Amino acid sequence: MTPSQTSFVTARLGSNEDLGGGCRLLALVLPEQLPAWDVEPGQFVMLRGDWGLHPLLPRAFSVLSAGSGRLEILVKVVGRGTRLLAGQAPGSTMTVLGPLGRPFPAPASGVKDLLVAGGSGIGPLFFYGLRAAPGSDLELLYGGRSGGDLVLAARAAAAGLRLHLCTEDGSAGSRGMVTDLLGERLDGSGPMRVLACGPTPMLRAVVELCGARGVECWVSLETEMACGVGLCRGCSVAHPEGGWRCTCLDGAVFRAEEVLL
Amino acid sequence: MTVDLTATVCGVSFSTPVLSASGTFGYGLELHGLVDPRRLGGVVTKGISLLPRPGNPPPRICETAAGMLNSIGLENVGVERFAAEKIPPLRSLGVKVVANFFGDDEESYVAVAAALDRLEGVSTLELNISCPNVAHGGMRFGTDPTLAGRLVSACRAVTSKPLWAKLTPNVTDIVAVARACVEGGADGLSLVNTLLGMGVDVRTRRPRLGNVLGGLSGPAIKPVALRMVHQVYRARLGVPLVGIGGIATGEDALEFILAGAALVQVGTASFSEPTAMLRITDELRLLCEDQGVTRLADLVGALEV
Numbered sequence: 001m002t003p004s005q006t007s008f009v010t011a012r013l014g015s016n017e018d019l020g021g022g023c024r025l026l027a028l029v030l031p032e033q034l035p036a037w038d039v040e041p042g043q044f045v046m047l048r049g050d051w052g053l054h055p056l057l058p059r060a061f062s063v064l065s066a067g068s069g070r071l072e073i074l075v076k077v078v079g080r081g082t083r084l085l086a087g088q089a090p091g092s093t094m095t096v097l098g099p100l101g102r103p104f105p106a107p108a109s110g111v112k113d114l115l116v117a118g119g120s121g122i123g124p125l126f127f128y129g130l131r132a133a134p135g136s137d138l139e140l141l142y143g144g145r146s147g148g149d150l151v152l153a154a155r156a157a158a159a160g161l162r163l164h165l166c167t168e169d170g171s172a173g174s175r176g177m178v179t180d181l182l183g184e185r186l187d188g189s190g191p192m193r194v195l196a197c198g199p200t201p202m203l204r205a206v207v208e209l210c211g212a213r214g215v216e217c218w219v220s221l222e223t224e225m226a227c228g229v230g231l232c233r234g235c236s237v238a239h240p241e242g243g244w245r246c247t248c249l250d251g252a253v254f255r256a257e258e259v260l261l
Numbered sequence: 262m263t264v265d266l267t268a269t270v271c272g273v274s275f276s277t278p279v280l281s282a283s284g285t286f287g288y289g290l291e292l293h294g295l296v297d298p299r300r301l302g303g304v305v306t307k308g309i310s311l312l313p314r315p316g317n318p319p320p321r322i323c324e325t326a327a328g329m330l331n332s333i334g335l336e337n338v339g340v341e342r343f344a345a346e347k348i349p350p351l352r353s354l355g356v357k358v359v360a361n362f363f364g365d366d367e368e369s370y371v372a373v374a375a376a377l378d379r380l381e382g383v384s385t386l387e388l389n390i391s392c393p394n395v396a397h398g399g400m401r402f403g404t405d406p407t408l409a410g411r412l413v414s415a416c417r418a419v420t421s422k423p424l425w426a427k428l429t430p431n432v433t434d435i436v437a438v439a440r441a442c443v444e445g446g447a448d449g450l451s452l453v454n455t456l457l458g459m460g461v462d463v464r465t466r467r468p469r470l471g472n473v474l475g476g477l478s479g480p481a482i483k484p485v486a487l488r489m490v491h492q493v494y495r496a497r498l499g500v501p502l503v504g505i506g507g508i509a510t511g512e513d514a515l516e517f518i519l520a521g522a523a524l525v526q527v528g529t530a531s532f533s534e535p536t537a538m539l540r541i542t543d544e545l546r547l548l549c550e551d552q553g554v555t556r557l558a559d560l561v562g563a564l565e566v
Contacts, residue, residue: 006294006295007295008295008534008535008536048533053326053327053479053480054326054327055324056324056327056328056329056479056480056529056532056533057324057329057532057533058532058533081324095534097535223319223320224319224320224321224322224323225322226322226329226331226529226532227531227532227535229291229292229535230287230291231285231286231287231291231292231531231532232284232285232322232331232333232532233284233316233321233333233336234321234322234331234333235319235321235322236316236318236319236321236336237319238318238319242315243315244315244316244319244336
């Protein structure tokens with residue numbers, strides 16, 4: 001059964017901002033009569049605009065921020081569906097199903113959270129950083145191919161997050177991979193936990209680094225998905241002990257030990 | 262004006278003619294917070310096999326114009342857990358359940374049919390001889406009239422519940438398979454399952470589905486499905502038909518009903534709009550009102566050619 005607060009609603013696009021790097025920030029205004037959505041970082045929604053039959057399926061997006069009847073989504077244009085979403089004008093309507101999926105674990109006292117974001121994988125981690133209590137021990141490691149990919153860097157800095165940037169071409173922050181930054185920090189002392197979202201090769205490397213040091217690690221995954229609620233069984237990911245898990249119901253946030261990337 | 266939407270099929274009364282299609286609405290209660298299954302004509306469950314099945318490797322789905330391809334591979338909990346966990350809550354709610362089932366060979370098909378026959382709370386069995394995504398069973402039976410008829414007959418022998426055969430569109434003569442199923446003892450025919458298709462990723466130069474081939478569903482297949490319902494209805498085989506294939510509006514549903522379907526099933530539409538079946542039911546009612554029709558069942562097969 002769907003959690004009681006899961007709703008399927010028509011929302012209005014409040015604003016649609018170009019962030020550069022092929023990314024847009026969509027702010028959705030939820031219907032007023034709706035009870036407030038208690039969205040947790042790492043949860044996602046299924047979005048679909050009013051554009052006829054192609055593409056047919058909604059698209060899954062991690063929530064970037066939520067509150068006061070608004071929902072922010074980071075959209076990176078990768079194909080027809082995201083291009084249509086990115087092209088929606090403020091005032092247009094779209095259907096939203098959510099909030100869905102398992103969130104990141106809540107911050108734990110005495111444990112430092114290392115948030116590892118690759119490119120447009122910043123969404124749920126930015127939200128996690130925003131939601132963490134002021135003074136929480138966390139660092140956001142944010143990497144991309146070049147500075148233009150780090151579309152939320154200024155916002156993250158403005159929000160007061162402890163931020164470390166890196167780019168493969170060295171155009172912003174240190175030169176290298178975000179996993180280089182992670183490796184340096186994992187060699188530090190004290191209890192740590194890693195939360196990551198980004199391209200699969202990056203996640204693989206993050207999981208490997210954490211596994212080698214016995215550090216607790218959680219990853220937010222992206223897969224092809226039709227329904228978002230466990231009906232289609234289309235979003236399967238491999239489990240280390242065999243069989244499959246559904247990204248939508250069992251994730252999209254998994255413990256590293258629960259999935260084979 | 263009140264419109265009577267009820268449909269009686271093989272002695273079973275459905276409160277509306279709109280049912281969920283197998284594999285698109287789980288076991289009926291996954292969306293209960295959004296879609297009360299009691300407001301549907303019925304729930305056709307995920308295909309059930311004798312033993313649990315994990316399904317195919319990913320990617321299992323990809324999109325196409327006005328449709329989608331899937332190669333889920335009949336992932337399901339198996340008949341034992343289905344009976345113990347899935348049926349009791351549906352039964353206590355009073356949901357009309359049609360259990361879709363399949364096997365790898367005749368023996369396992371018959372074993373599941375026999376197990377489902379004993380289940381209170383299952384109104385009707387739907388025999389899947391049409392899944393394109395598994396190596397054994399499924400479509401192999403549904404593309405050969407002789408095999409299809411024999412399998413229906415074997416399952417018929419172990420159940421007293423109404424038995425529908427769900428047909429594949431991947432044949433040149435749908436009427437031949439339909440007739441063989443009826444001669445084998447099918448009480449009803451569901452048509453159609455997905456059309457066999459594929460997609461290619463031009464960047465990776467790999468198939469878009471892990472299983473290479475998959476089943477096409479959604480509005481893209483509606484004209485093909487409608488044509489097959491029409492052909493089978495016209496063959497006057499003497500059993501009720503259940504129309505399936507790309508139904509996303511009340512008008513789509515009415516097209517199938519006019520072509521001869523007593524019931525319809527909605528599948529892919531529920532993925533993009535979880536409440537699609539409720540909207541389609543409302544639209545059907547409005548269409549009847551607009552046309553001064555007080556009893557929807559009167560429109561079954563009312564197509565004028």
